[in-house]
Amino acid sequence: MNEADALRAAALLESAGFRPVEHARDAALLLLNTCVVRRQAEEKIYSRLTYVAELKRRNPARVVALMGCLVGKNPRELGRFRERFPDVDLFLPPSDLAPLRAFLEARGLLREAVADDDLPPPPLPDSRTGRAVVAHVPVVLGCSHACTYCVIPYRRGGERSRPAAEILAEVAALAARGVREIVLLGQIVDRYGLDRPGEIHLPELLRRVAAVPGLLRVRFLTSHPRWITDELIAAVATTPGLCPYFEIPVQAGSDAVLAAMRRGYAVADYEALVARVRAVLPQVGLSTDVIVGFPGETAAQFEETLALMRRIDPDMIRVAKYSPRPLTYSARHLPDDVPEAEKERRRVALEAQLRARLTEKNAPLLGQTVEILVESIEKNGRRHGRTPDYKPVFVEDSPAQPGDEIAARIVWAGPFSLVAAAT
Numbered sequence: 533m534n535e536a537d538a539l540r541a542a543a544l545l546e547s548a549g550f551r552p553v554e555h556a557r558d559a560a561l562l563l564l565n566t567c568v569v570r571r572q573a574e575e576k577i578y579s580r581l582t583y584v585a586e587l588k589r590r591n592p593a594r595v596v597a598l599m600g601c602l603v604g605k606n607p608r609e610l611g612r613f614r615e616r617f618p619d620v621d622l623f624l625p626p627s628d629l630a631p632l633r634a635f636l637e638a639r640g641l642l643r644e645a646v647a648d649d650d651l652p653p654p655p656l657p658d659s660r661t662g663r664a665v666v667a668h669v670p671v672v673l674g675c676s677h678a679c680t681y682c683v684i685p686y687r688r689g690g691e692r693s694r695p696a697a698e699i700l701a702e703v704a705a706l707a708a709r710g711v712r713e714i715v716l717l718g719q720i721v722d723r724y725g726l727d728r729p730g731e732i733h734l735p736e737l738l739r740r741v742a743a744v745p746g747l748l749r750v751r752f753l754t755s756h757p758r759w760i761t762d763e764l765i766a767a768v769a770t771t772p773g774l775c776p777y778f779e780i781p782v783q784a785g786s787d788a789v790l791a792a793m794r795r796g797y798a799v800a801d802y803e804a805l806v807a808r809v810r811a812v813l814p815q816v817g818l819s820t821d822v823i824v825g826f827p828g829e830t831a832a833q834f835e836e837t838l839a840l841m842r843r844i845d846p847d848m849i850r851v852a853k854y855s856p857r858p859l860t861y862s863a864r865h866l867p868d869d870v871p872e873a874e875k876e877r878r879r880v881a882l883e884a885q886l887r888a889r890l891t892e893k894n895a896p897l898l899g900q901t902v903e904i905l906v907e908s909i910e911k912n913g914r915r916h917g918r919t920p921d922y923k924p925v926f927v928e929d930s931p932a933q934p935g936d937e938i939a940a941r942i943v944w945a946g947p948f949s950l951v952a953a954a955t
């Protein structure tokens with residue numbers, strides 16, 4: 533979501549005549565997009581801001597903009613930010629470019645043609661070919677679920693779906709510029725349209741996006757186990773171009789921990805969901821997220837998570853160590869009582885188990901031919917792309933260009949990537 537927001541900001545700046553520079557010290561305008569989902573990410577912002585303050589001191593005419601979750605959606609916080617970050621000229625809430633637009637307009641920099649909120653973001657081009665293949669399109673902004681550990685509802689606000697017509701126009705513009713894969717984004721993407729009376733829902737939106745001329749692939753993320761419907765699974769299975777790939781965070785393998793997180797499902801529900809998806813889509817790529825060291829999580833409860841991972845057998849796990857986030861229920865009411873060393877032990881154990889399993893699981897791919905959408909060209913000439921189920925593949929000795937969909941034979945299979953030879 534942050535990447536999509538940053539690309540929109542870049543589009544606006546480019547339309548106003550700005551060009552990217554290699555080094556921050558050469559920039560006339562610096563825009564920092566921020567993430568506070570974990571404490572470590574937030575700490576990075578403060579160290580960057582120290583550097584930015586130094587650059588501003590050297591050239592006070594330089595404009596500094598701060599964007600994203602650190603700024604948040606609460607206008608009452610702005611005064612506090614202005615005091616705290618005196619070197620920052622502009623504050624942009626997440627997914628909201630209005631302050632940047634107003635700033636450019638006030639300086640007469642904004643051309644009329646782009647003074648429009650529907651401006652599609654420029655795709656991120658491959659530096660060697662200038663061609664962008666994949667674009668992320670936010671369809672649901674914010675989240676109203678309020679898991680006890682999560683700061684997103686406080687920073688990005690409540691759930692808001694964008695109108696389907698606006699999304700489809702943006703997708704058509706991206707496809708016309710050469711984008712071949714669209715990733716629809718939402719904190720709970722499956723809830724698309726449920727907050728807009730009369731709006732279509734995610735399965736229909738996906739069907740319409742997949743029908744846009746020029747597109748080869750469509751994905752969506754992130755799903756929430758409670759909101760994936762059989763209609764959605766069927767749409768993925770039956771619509772050409774929809775990739776067999778689901779990102780469904782589980783967060784923990786213990787019912788007690790899930791209840792403390794207020795995730796809204798039990799372990800058995802998650803397992804039943806995965807079985808439902810695999811019954812219809814046996815070749816599905818499944819990715820999940822896990823938080824280790826949530827307040828009160830015992831070693832035995834963590835063992836339950838390890839066991840759940842063995843049973844559901846995902847193709848990727850993103851592991852995060854719990855850190856208390858301001859305003860959240862868990863930060864206010866639950867002691868952060870799992871020591872850092874123990875959180876790290878749990879993270880390493882999960883990742884080691886995953887690595888061993890993926891090594892075993894990917895081995896039979898050797899010699900098989902897979903479909904790859906080429907996204908970029910590496911410095912060594914290898915083509916980088918992904919399979920429909922989201923496995924990263926490097927293709928050797930291929931003349932393919934970004935945007936080409938090719939068949940290639942797997943010649944090496946590691947746990948986290950594959951190497952293929954063009955057929």
Ligand code: SF4
Pocket residue numbers: 675676677678679682683684685719720756
């Ligand atoms: S559903 Fe996701 S974004 Fe929403 S509160 Fe829970 S973890 Fe945060």
